[in-house]
């Protein structure tokens with residue numbers, strides 16, 4: 193059954209291969225779209241631990257943009273969410289049926305969400321072009337992500353989606369923290385380490401949104417971030433191994449704390465929204481000054497490496513041709529049916545010049561139902 197259409201049965205291996213190919217293609221198109229870069233809208237990707245209040249927070253952002261007469265666009269990337277308190281302009285659930293994916297691929301809930309996101313990522317260039325068409329009328333694009341944070345932050349599709357956004361618009365990641373639950377220094381440290389890893393993985397500006405401030409003030413967190421001695425004093429009474437580790441990490445994270453923006457918000461009461469949008473605007477400016485330049489540099493590096501690789505391959509091919517002195521070179525890697533290969537070479541002898549690369553060669557062999565891997569260079 194095609195999970196994108198929920199129709200007839202198909203081969204799972206074939207589907208997976210197609211998926212990998214599409215992801216590769218998308219990676220290339222994301223990398224090459226820098227020429228279309230737009231300064232507006234700002235993409236706000238909302239991530240956070242399960243239950244931290246991402247969806248409620250996004251709902252609050254939608255209400256705030258509406259009230260302040262700015263134009264928002266909402267993208268939902270959580271295929272497993274039952275109902276959303278806001279209307280999403282683009283919803284993964286309209287394209288991928290999460291339960292069908294679970295059934296077809298015989299997966300559990302997390303595998304189902306991950307595969308749904310992978311399938312959706314293969315179409316993400318279309319999502320970006322829809323937003324590009326409306327770019328002039330939009331101020332913000334608000335992106336909700338799956339409840340299980342790692343499904344988005346540590347998956348290939350999450351990286352592809354983030355990269356596709358970041359190469360076309362200024363993009364800011366918002367990490368939602370459950371403030372009441374982070375009042376324990378060890379939980380706080382786990383959250384900060386996660387936020388830090390997201391910052392280094394995405395290489396995008398990050399805003400820490402301490403949510404649920406209607407229940408617990410986030411002042412303690414700001415104090416811990418500003419002065420590691422206050423944090424160490426809070427953890428002093430705990431002699432466990434985790435506490436000692438958190439203690440030493442507080443020093444290491446000092447640089448991270450200095451470079452990110454933190455705001456206290458409440459998705460329920462709406463407190464802190466102005467401060468949050470100020471942090472987003474400042475981060476978007478920072479994106480243009482620092483992150484965009486870095487992104488362009490990384491892209492140029494990637495292109496240079498690809499160019500070098502091509503040159504190296506051509507040089508290798510030229511040397512092979514020279515050493516064969518006009519004859520036929522057969523690169524044999526585990527040949528089983530020698531006669532069949534010789535026959536194949538003779539049949540194709542008419543060609544003036546023909547080079548089969550490794551991929552083509554593999555295809556041909558697959559088609560003929562042979563498992564030999566043979567490369568021929570005809571001169």
Ligand SMILES: Nc1nc2c(ncn2[C@@H]2O[C@H](COP(=O)(O)OP(=O)(O)OP(=O)(O)O)[C@@H](O)[C@H]2O)c(=O)[nH]1
Nearest residue numbers: 242243244245246247248339403404407458459460
């Ligand atoms: N008091 C209070 N509760 C909140 C706030 N934000 C969210 N909640 C509650 O926290 C719970 C989880 O909120 P969600 O918005 O579903 O959190 P989520 O991160 O989207 O959850 P998953 O996507 O399922 O992981 C709900 O019961 C919300 O009502 C807040 O600012 N204050």
